[in-house]
Amino acid sequence: MANPCWIAWTGRSRTMPNALTSPDSSYENRIRPVLRNCAVWAYHKTYARRANYECERIALSLLDGSGIAPALLHSDGATLTHTIGHCPGTPLDQLPDAQRQAALPQLFGLIRKLQSIPAAGVGPLADPPSTRAGTGADTWRSYLAAKLPQRIGAVRGPAKAVSRLRDALADGLTQLEPRLPCGLLHHDLKPANVLLGGTGQLTLVDFDQAKWGPAVSDLGKLAWRFDLWRRPAALTGLRTTFPEVMLPALRFHSLLHMIGALDYYATFGTPSYLPHVHSALTHIERLTGAKLEVPHVRD
Structure with missing residues (x-):
């Protein structure tokens, strides 16, 4: 039976198998919801290319508090993963x-x-x-x-x-x-x-x-x-x-x-x-x- 917490999530997820080990030219991201009290609180976004990871990190840092973009909550350069606040x-x-x-x-x-x-x-x-x-x-x-x-x-x-x-x-x-x-x-x-x-x-x-x-x-x-x-x-x-x-x-x-x-x-x-x-x-x-x-x- 499906976890009822996941049923509450109506967003979309883009997935590429083995995203972290793909060639640098294979541009795709993997997005996974982070749930809190059965509701989406944030997303883990993992990148196949470090350049894209860095672009998003810099942009969200520049826009912090502007209301234009979601908040960057955490970055993990080892796995090329950002935790980004849910909007x-x-x-x-x-x-x-x-x-x-x-x-x-x-x-x-x-x-x-x-x-x-x-x-x-x-x-x-x-x-x-x-x-x-x-x-x-x-x-x-x-x-x-x-x-x-x-x-x-x-x-x-x-x-x-x-x-x-x-x-x-x-x-x-x-x-x-x-x-x-x-x-x-x-x-x-x-x-x-x-x-x-x-x-x-x-x-x-x-x-x-x-x-x-x-x-x-x-x-x-x-x-x-x-x-x-x-x-x-x-x-x-x-x-x-x-x-x-x-x-x-x-x-x-x-x-x-x-x-x-x-x-x-x-x-x-x-x-x-x-x-x-x-x-x-x-x-x-x-x-x-x-x-x-x-x-x-x-x-």
Whole structure:
């Protein structure tokens, strides 16, 4: 018979067998609830990669007491496990679209608060300071330029379509503003990582990909995963909160996150990830006219 304490837990758990002994390239986390009086009190989150463990540790430490993210209660570097406080709430991906869209103004405000934390460089929080450049846009541009070859390598389709996407990305990289203020990025803003609490407040979870960079990067991911490119009114709301963000830069960063999804699938081939791949392909075609195909999984 099931333990009645576990029946009370209605959250979701992502599991990968042998997470602690997996190759560094196998990015998955293992999340287990910690119960107190038959209710979820916290979570043990174990990481397959130390870089993700460190990114989440640094981000949650920076956000301690802010109300933006859950509390980091304990860290165990030997097992790459954090104990993270439970935040009551419902992930936005489990709510009707109308509620997701209604949450956007508050979500824009949280992104602005993240950006108020001064950047220590660009790129992943876990990178040693000695490997980081300054916070100017040229360094962010250099960081993206270094990441593009691998991501573009996952793109598959007719030569003209691939060329069209490459040209769009090259133009976007070249046209980035000469100076972009950098702060803290969540870097994985999707409905599943935003919790709506009972009093209407939002909490961001899963900071294991956190980076230093400009707000337009988080906004580009949000514009894709919250389907803003088909919602002119929502894009107007975004521009009202972030008047400094130009649409070409927003489109470029959306495309970066989309081809990142293609690269992830090409690397791991996770069948459950296919809906995100098809979403990325649909949006790439909408934004660039390039009709691409599902990537081959790399050997």
